[in-house]
Amino acid sequence: MRMALPPSPLALPLPEMPAIAGVEIASVAAGIRYKTREDVTVFRFAPGTTAAGVFTRNLCPGAPVDWCRAALPGGKARALVVTAGNSNVFTGKAGRETCERTAREMAGLLGCRPKEVFLASTGVIGEKLPTEVLLAALPGAVEKLETDGWDGAARAIMTTDTFAKGAVRKARIGDGEVTICGIAKGSGMIAPDMATMLSFLATDAKIPAPVLQALLKRGVDKSFNCVTVDSDTSTSDTVMLFATGQARHPRVAADAKPSSLKDFARALDEVLHELALMVARDGEGAQKLITVNVTGAVSARSAHRVAMCIANSPLVKTAIAGEDANWGRIVMAVGKAGEPADRDLLSVAVGGTWMAREGEVVPGYDETPVVAHMKGREVEITVDLGLGRGAATVWTCDLTHGYIDINGSYRS
Amino acid sequence: MRMALPPSPLALPLPEMPAIAGVEIASVAAGIRYKTREDVTVFRFAPGTTAAGVFTRNLCPGAPVDWCRAALPGGKARALVVTAGNSNVFTGKAGRETCERTAREMAGLLGCRPKEVFLASTGVIGEKLPTEVLLAALPGAVEKLETDGWDGAARAIMTTDTFAKGAVRKARIGDGEVTICGIAKGSGMIAPDMATMLSFLATDAKIPAPVLQALLKRGVDKSFNCVTVDSDTSTSDTVMLFATGQARHPRVAADAKPSSLKDFARALDEVLHELALMVARDGEGAQKLITVNVTGAVSARSAHRVAMCIANSPLVKTAIAGEDANWGRIVMAVGKAGEPADRDLLSVAVGGTWMAREGEVVPGYDETPVVAHMKGREVEITVDLGLGRGAATVWTCDLTHGYIDINGSYRS
Numbered sequence: 134m135r136m137a138l139p140p141s142p143l144a145l146p147l148p149e150m151p152a153i154a155g156v157e158i159a160s161v162a163a164g165i166r167y168k169t170r171e172d173v174t175v176f177r178f179a180p181g182t183t184a185a186g187v188f189t190r191n192l193c194p195g196a197p198v199d200w201c202r203a204a205l206p207g208g209k210a211r212a213l214v215v216t217a218g219n220s221n222v223f224t225g226k227a228g229r230e231t232c233e234r235t236a237r238e239m240a241g242l243l244g245c246r247p248k249e250v251f252l253a254s255t256g257v258i259g260e261k262l263p264t265e266v267l268l269a270a271l272p273g274a275v276e277k278l279e280t281d282g283w284d285g286a287a288r289a290i291m292t293t294d295t296f297a298k299g300a301v302r303k304a305r306i307g308d309g310e311v312t313i314c315g316i317a318k319g320s321g322m323i324a325p326d327m328a329t330m331l332s333f334l335a336t337d338a339k340i341p342a343p344v345l346q347a348l349l350k351r352g353v354d355k356s357f358n359c360v361t362v363d364s365d366t367s368t369s370d371t372v373m374l375f376a377t378g379q380a381r382h383p384r385v386a387a388d389a390k391p392s393s394l395k396d397f398a399r400a401l402d403e404v405l406h407e408l409a410l411m412v413a414r415d416g417e418g419a420q421k422l423i424t425v426n427v428t429g430a431v432s433a434r435s436a437h438r439v440a441m442c443i444a445n446s447p448l449v450k451t452a453i454a455g456e457d458a459n460w461g462r463i464v465m466a467v468g469k470a471g472e473p474a475d476r477d478l479l480s481v482a483v484g485g486t487w488m489a490r491e492g493e494v495v496p497g498y499d500e501t502p503v504v505a506h507m508k509g510r511e512v513e514i515t516v517d518l519g520l521g522r523g524a525a526t527v528w529t530c531d532l533t534h535g536y537i538d539i540n541g542s543y544r545s
Numbered sequence: 546m547r548m549a550l551p552p553s554p555l556a557l558p559l560p561e562m563p564a565i566a567g568v569e570i571a572s573v574a575a576g577i578r579y580k581t582r583e584d585v586t587v588f589r590f591a592p593g594t595t596a597a598g599v600f601t602r603n604l605c606p607g608a609p610v611d612w613c614r615a616a617l618p619g620g621k622a623r624a625l626v627v628t629a630g631n632s633n634v635f636t637g638k639a640g641r642e643t644c645e646r647t648a649r650e651m652a653g654l655l656g657c658r659p660k661e662v663f664l665a666s667t668g669v670i671g672e673k674l675p676t677e678v679l680l681a682a683l684p685g686a687v688e689k690l691e692t693d694g695w696d697g698a699a700r701a702i703m704t705t706d707t708f709a710k711g712a713v714r715k716a717r718i719g720d721g722e723v724t725i726c727g728i729a730k731g732s733g734m735i736a737p738d739m740a741t742m743l744s745f746l747a748t749d750a751k752i753p754a755p756v757l758q759a760l761l762k763r764g765v766d767k768s769f770n771c772v773t774v775d776s777d778t779s780t781s782d783t784v785m786l787f788a789t790g791q792a793r794h795p796r797v798a799a800d801a802k803p804s805s806l807k808d809f810a811r812a813l814d815e816v817l818h819e820l821a822l823m824v825a826r827d828g829e830g831a832q833k834l835i836t837v838n839v840t841g842a843v844s845a846r847s848a849h850r851v852a853m854c855i856a857n858s859p860l861v862k863t864a865i866a867g868e869d870a871n872w873g874r875i876v877m878a879v880g881k882a883g884e885p886a887d888r889d890l891l892s893v894a895v896g897g898t899w900m901a902r903e904g905e906v907v908p909g910y911d912e913t914p915v916v917a918h919m920k921g922r923e924v925e926i927t928v929d930l931g932l933g934r935g936a937a938t939v940w941t942c943d944l945t946h947g948y949i950d951i952n953g954s955y956r957s
Contacts, residue, residue, distance in 0.1 A: 193880030193888040223876050223888065225905035258873025259906055368877050447859070447944075451952035461670025464635050465780050468605030476605040476635065493637035494671055532859075533953070537946050540863035 150283030155179030155377025158282025160289035163270035166218025196228035208342025304400030309382025319412035339378030418535025430523035450532035478519030562695030567591030567789025570694025572701035575682035578630025608640035620754025716812030721794025731824035751790030830947025842935030862944035890931030
């Protein structure tokens with residue numbers, strides 16, 4: 134296994150993570166793959182906790198994703214078990230059995246139904262997860278459960294992430310105050326694995342599962358689904374939100390519109406946004422965080438596609454790594470998106486300086502402020518398509534030698 | 546400007562390129578960007594020459610691509626002018642004027658119509674092509690025209706290609722013999738430019754333009770459109786085929802089916818295939834040529850999409866650079882293609898050795914032959930989806946530090 138990497142130069146510190154009423158967390162060292170660190174994390178949720186989840190669109194998902202998808206319609210959660218070091222992906226029938234046995238064991242320990250236990254795993258693909266090792270660790274984890282376990286969990290779910298990722302917000306629902314805590318891992322990898330993104334959020338708010346699901350879906354679309362490191366989509370990507378209902382606030386109806394939960398939605402979006410950007414900040418080999426804004430598209434959907442095409446272009450990402458404000462490559466990426474675009478209406482700005490307007494270099498264009506912007510840790514690209522009012526923003530990181538080092542070294 | 550790179554380890558020698566009756570070629574040093582080498586190539590075609598062309602799908606194409614698209618419906622060609630060092634892309638009205646003036650000047654020199662003059666340029670984007678410099682070079686080029694100019698042209702159209710690319714085949718049409726010569730450039734780049742692929746073929750066969758176009762389109766779909774270096778699509782990609790009609794063979798009707806020209810189509814496909822693979826062999830930073838076969842898809846189109854998704858995956862390409870037969874990443878790439886696939890029917894082979902069958906590691910899988918295969922210069926991946934009879938093959942190269950070096954260095 135590879136040596137730990139130094140923290141990303143874009144790393145942010147883990148904020149103080151408060152306890153969430155109704156959530157207990159424990160992380161233990163089970164030795165599934167890593168031998169010297171905590172690698173299994175267990176969450177226990179109070180009875181009545183509702184759950185929402187958004188999962189990878191990859192059509193070859195891991196067994197834990199299948200499990201969660203099947204359990205989610207129940208809308209109730211009592212536990213979450215996360216393992217690091219083995220993804221339980223492409224493991225056939227054995228993988229399904231591991232999921233069933235883990236959920237059953239956990240349900241037995243907590244006195245709940247297996248379908249109230251959610252599962253997530255990341256790490257090596259195609260190797261059977263040592264089920265007995267995992268099961269043996271669960272009773273000890275349950276004994277260790279404490280309300281103050283977010284920090285440990287943020288670290289224990291990491292694979293080769295270079296820093297632990299967490300975010301916290303408070304929100305009001307009517308005259309009541311609630312808290313949302315979230316952790317994420319992403320962009321580290323263990324050969325022969327891929328970067329996988331996991332994120333788990335909990336709140337003490339009391340929100341019916343369908344409302345929670347709508348809020349989470351909307352928030353993920355604006356955050357995690359707007360972040361790309363290398364265009365590759367993991368088989369295990371999972372974002373889950375649990376609401377314990379322990380806070381006091383006016384009742385939220387099962388058919389409540391997201392608009393009636395404006396402040397909660399704002400806080401949730403902020404947590405998701407912060408966590409998603411942390412994943413980009415920990416992108417393999419990342420030296421720069423890149424924001425891509427697209428305006429003037431025929432629709433928001435079209436703008437998003439163009440922005441993702443720019444953010445996924447290896448030529449754009451290597452240019453930024455080289456601190457080269459190469460707008461020719463940006464134009465190329467716009468054109469290859471296949472979305473409505475007119476070369477002669479296109480404008481490109483870097484760091485707020487317009488380099489090209491309506492298909493031509495800006496007359497008398499002075500490179501100086503752009504060159505200075507490119508040397509920074511955060512680079513902003515704006516493309517105006519000049520066609521309509523559709524706009525979108527996505528985030529990525531540059532493509533550097535570090536990416537090749539991390540992903541191109543033979544597994545040992 | 547950057548120092549010349551050493552030849553790709555996957556380079557092939559330029560074959561002996563015979564004269565094609567009705568084709569004269571000259572390359573001259575105009576000094577458009579490069580100061581010490583030939584950078585303008587002129588082809589003169591005999592009266593009666595028909596033309597076919599396939600161009601980039603990028604929606605922000607260069608001015609020369611617009612010019613060729615507009616001229617092609619005429620179906621007749623008397624000249625081709627290729628410049629290296631400036632792509633005349635994103636140059637607005639000035640770019641269109643350069644094209645018009647170049648075609649007019651060349652038409653005047655050769656006594657033909659401007660619409661019989663085709664144009665192609667690659668190199669820096671967004672800088673005006675110095676039209677006067679180009680026009681001043683044309684009379685000298687016309688004086689230098691000779692039937693033996695393929696070698697020089699193969700070199701003069703290069704930008705940062707590391708080797709000159711050419712291919713030759715003979716074919717029979719009825720009882721007559723014809724020759725097809727082709728050259729290509731691709732995958733080199735000049736900061737701040739992108740890898741652009743150009744390819745020009747000529748034959749002494751007499752083939753009506755619509756038939757020629759159908760043959761070329763079919764051939765390009767199976768060759769250049771099956772090659773990817775980094776998923777980025779240039780704004781200038783151009784493949785053109787010229788038929789001078791100087792050879793003697795039975796008449797080809799304007800509505801002839803490709804099947805009536807089987808041997809010609811075979812030879813054309815071979816030339817296109819060889820040239821396309823040379824582009825992958827010269828992929829920026831390439832150390833290994835990768836063949837991706839997909840079988841068992843629901844359709845050929847679906848197989849092609851899955852194969853391209855594997856070939857474009859940075860995680861697959863870096864794994865191969867690291868000589869790691871990482872089938873987990875291959876499964877991931879299959880899943881993210883969004884095409885019909887069932888994880889539990891999926892099989893993966895590398896170098897002919899099946900590593901995974903029907904969603905699980907092959908019992909007793911012995912890595913030895915796979916490890917040996919991965920150390921070679923040519924790596925073959927086969928994925929069977931187990932769903933239908935759709936099959937496709939695409940080619941790419943690995944993603945190495947060389948790619949980052951070439952594309953991530955600040956333009957000087």
